[in-house]
Amino acid sequence: MMKQNLLLYWGKKALVFLVSVMVLSVAVFYISRLAPGDPLMSYYGERTEKMSVEEKEAAREKLGLNDPIHVQYVRWLQNALKGDFGISYKYKQDVTEVIGSRIGNTLILGGIGFVLTFLGALGLGILCAWHEDKWPDQLLCKGGTLLSCIPEFWLSLVMILVFSVTLQWLPSSGAYDVGHKHDILNRAEHLILPLTVVVLEHLWYYAYMIRNKLLEETRADYVLLGKAKGLSKKKILLGHCLRNSLPSYISLMAISVPHVLGGTYIVEKVFSYPGIGTLSFESAQYHDYNLLMVLCMLTGIVVILGNLIGGIINERIDPRIKAAEVTETSEVTWD
Amino acid sequence: MEEILNIKNLSVNIHAPGGTVHAVRDVSFELYPGEVLAIVGESGCGKSMLCKAIMKLLPKSAKVEGGQIFANGVDITHYSQKDMEKLRGKLFSYVFQDPMTALNPTIPIGKQIGEAVLVHEPKLPKAQVYERVIELMELVGIQRPRERYHLYPYNFSGGMRQRSVMAIALASNPRILLADEPTTALDVTIQAQILDLLKKIQVQLGTATILVSHDLGVVASAADRVAIMYAGKIVEIGTAEEVYYDPRHPYTWGLMQSLPALNKGNAELKTIPGMPPTLVEPPVGDAFACRNQYALEIDYHQQPPMFRISDTHYAATWLLDPRAPKITPPIGGKRNA
Numbered sequence: 001m002m003k004q005n006l007l008l009y010w011g012k013k014a015l016v017f018l019v020s021v022m023v024l025s026v027a028v029f030y031i032s033r034l035a036p037g038d039p040l041m042s043y044y045g046e047r048t049e050k051m052s053v054e055e056k057e058a059a060r061e062k063l064g065l066n067d068p069i070h071v072q073y074v075r076w077l078q079n080a081l082k083g084d085f086g087i088s089y090k091y092k093q094d095v096t097e098v099i100g101s102r103i104g105n106t107l108i109l110g111g112i113g114f115v116l117t118f119l120g121a122l123g124l125g126i127l128c129a130w131h132e133d134k135w136p137d138q139l140l141c142k143g144g145t146l147l148s149c150i151p152e153f154w155l156s157l158v159m160i161l162v163f164s165v166t167l168q169w170l171p172s173s174g175a176y177d178v179g180h181k182h183d184i185l186n187r188a189e190h191l192i193l194p195l196t197v198v199v200l201e202h203l204w205y206y207a208y209m210i211r212n213k214l215l216e217e218t219r220a221d222y223v224l225l226g227k228a229k230g231l232s233k234k235k236i237l238l239g240h241c242l243r244n245s246l247p248s249y250i251s252l253m254a255i256s257v258p259h260v261l262g263g264t265y266i267v268e269k270v271f272s273y274p275g276i277g278t279l280s281f282e283s284a285q286y287h288d289y290n291l292l293m294v295l296c297m298l299t300g301i302v303v304i305l306g307n308l309i310g311g312i313i314n315e316r317i318d319p320r321i322k323a324a325e326v327t328e329t330s331e332v333t334w335d
Numbered sequence: 336m337e338e339i340l341n342i343k344n345l346s347v348n349i350h351a352p353g354g355t356v357h358a359v360r361d362v363s364f365e366l367y368p369g370e371v372l373a374i375v376g377e378s379g380c381g382k383s384m385l386c387k388a389i390m391k392l393l394p395k396s397a398k399v400e401g402g403q404i405f406a407n408g409v410d411i412t413h414y415s416q417k418d419m420e421k422l423r424g425k426l427f428s429y430v431f432q433d434p435m436t437a438l439n440p441t442i443p444i445g446k447q448i449g450e451a452v453l454v455h456e457p458k459l460p461k462a463q464v465y466e467r468v469i470e471l472m473e474l475v476g477i478q479r480p481r482e483r484y485h486l487y488p489y490n491f492s493g494g495m496r497q498r499s500v501m502a503i504a505l506a507s508n509p510r511i512l513l514a515d516e517p518t519t520a521l522d523v524t525i526q527a528q529i530l531d532l533l534k535k536i537q538v539q540l541g542t543a544t545i546l547v548s549h550d551l552g553v554v555a556s557a558a559d560r561v562a563i564m565y566a567g568k569i570v571e572i573g574t575a576e577e578v579y580y581d582p583r584h585p586y587t588w589g590l591m592q593s594l595p596a597l598n599k600g601n602a603e604l605k606t607i608p609g610m611p612p613t614l615v616e617p618p619v620g621d622a623f624a625c626r627n628q629y630a631l632e633i634d635y636h637q638q639p640p641m642f643r644i645s646d647t648h649y650a651a652t653w654l655l656d657p658r659a660p661k662i663t664p665p666i667g668g669k670r671n672a
Contacts, residue, residue: 220436221431221433221436221437222436222437222438222439222440224392224429224431224437225429225431225437225438225439225500225503226439227392227423228390228392228423228424228428228429228431228504229423229424229428229450229451229454229503229506230420230421230422230423230424230425230451230454230455230507231420231450231454232420233416235450239450240439240442243439243441243442244439244440244441317441318440318441319441319487320440320441320487320489
């Protein structure tokens with residue numbers, strides 16, 4: 001019985017994942033192809049303008065762009081299931097190779113940025129809630145709002161100006177110096193500025209969220225009971241309120257993975273950081289369909305996975321979520 | 336007997352945007368070990384505020400602005416929240432009105448009770464905490480406690496939740512239990528069970544209890560002494576016998592007459608006309624005057640003092656002044672007229 005339930009539970013999650021990915025792929029495939037523009041430009045570059053109508057037609061035929069979209073989709077899907085995602089029109093290379101050489105950099109920047117934002121916001125949020133309406137709270141809330149209004153590219157430029165140009169402490173671009181690909185210290189040095197921008201830009205928004213959620217929880221009746229029990233402020237705030245605020249914070253963070261990742265795209269561009277941010281931008285601009293497709297799918301899968309993982313963590317914290325899902329098999333309610 | 340709790344001229348004000356609400360006005364009473372004192376009054380007369388003020392659980396907008404609170408002879412009026420943490424649970428505990436929201440929804444019941452056990456004995460080994468929790472759950476009448484230890488509040492009914500809240504309140508053997516309308520949110524059959532339980536525990540553990548209710552009928556069987564509150568003041572206080580059989584304040588008369596059980600035979604249930612006054616600007620004289628058919632001229636100008644009827648029985652009404660006209664009370668007065 002238990003095992004069956006467990007199987008059902010994970011089966012459901014897997015099904016949700018597969019269906020979401022399928023829907024996403026269809027949507028991206030159609031929208032990218034319906035968008036105005038000429039994909040031949042990315043394949044042949046400048047030469048496209050000199051091509052005759054017949055030559056263009058032949059080129060389209062060769063790239064399979066003349067078939068109806070659903071036929072193209074089925075072909076793409078068949079190849080994709082075999083692990084062949086096609087070639088990038090612009091780089092004339094396998095899409096997986098183009099992305100493979102850059103995705104690591106983005107994952108490092110985005111991943112560390114995300115974790116730092118998540119933890120930092122949690123810490124600041126708790127600090128603010130602890131000192132509600134006293135000066136640390138006021139300062140952080142007002143200062144944070146101000147800072148998050150500064151555009152990312154501008155903050156990046158100011159950072160470069162101060163720390164790279166004037167003080168010359170840190171490098172202004174790239175992921176590592178030539179010949180230092182595996183030198184962790186060198187990579188870390190290159191990461192500091194972009195990472196600072198990514199974290200500073202997003203930190204306040206999430207810190208503010210967790211602060212408000214925490215303060216909302218402190219108004220709940222069970223806090224009064226906690227106080228009446230003789231629990232300390234620390235125990236109530238961290239042991240009770242934080243626990244109950246976490247589900248909504250985790251869901252928020254789960255769906256904001258692309259928000260933080262999207263932030264890294266801009267930062268990547270300013271710092272000439274070789275990640276997939278620049279790649280995504282170009283692939284959409286030049287109708288590099290195969291590349292765009294895989295990049296969108298990747299981002300989408302990250303979001304869907306983020307949501308699923310967030311949901312699973314939340315069920316652990318708040319069992320009511322799970323109970324609501326399986327009411328038909330739920331335990332007896334006592335008297 | 337030495338009193339365990341002594342409230343002297345306590346006043347609580349709530350600073351709301353619309354003005355200052357004088358929720359508790361100049362309230363004094365004592366609580367003796369092992370007794371049940373019922374505080375009865377209409378909704379909004381300051382009963383809850385009074386209890387919360389004693390344990391310093393008032394909301395931010397409410398402040399104690401006058402009077403003193405002595406617990407065990409020690410003045411705790413100006414204790415900080417930190418000082419209060421040491422007293423809460425140990426000296427006094429609180430049972431809340433609404434058990435549906437009082438428990439943390441995401442923590443198993445057993446663990447929430449265990450937390451209360453650990454507060455004053457942080458070094459107790461896990462196994463002993465568990466046993467103590469089981470013992471407490473049995474004490475409050477939660478059957479099959481070992482099974483239910485791991486359940487969450489949403490698995491429990493209202494009555495079971497209130498029992499859990501009581502287990503939490505009793506975890507550190509408090510000397511005083513403040514039960515703030517513990518049965519109001521429950522349905523009638525469960526109400527009786529919880530009241531019986533309160534009484535049983537009170538007899539078994541000898542915990543002094545302040546039982547707050549808006550229903551004289553509910554507290555009749557449980558209380559040793561009864562205090563009647565109106566518009567933030569105690570208007571009559573005495574032993575249960577004195578208040579039920581020989582009530583002296585017109586407001587108490589009104590409350591008694593509106594009890595269905597005492598009204599057998601009458602076609603229509605009596606009610607007290609009008610509404611309690613708003614406490615933003617309390618009336619100058621007796622706050623009950625404008626609803627009182629026996630009101631005297633002086634009631635509108637001057638607040639009545641507490642007149643002594645016996646060593647235990649006091650009431651604040653000018654009718655008890657020797658100069659007042661003699662009236663026949665509509666009820667009571669069956670003993671020592």
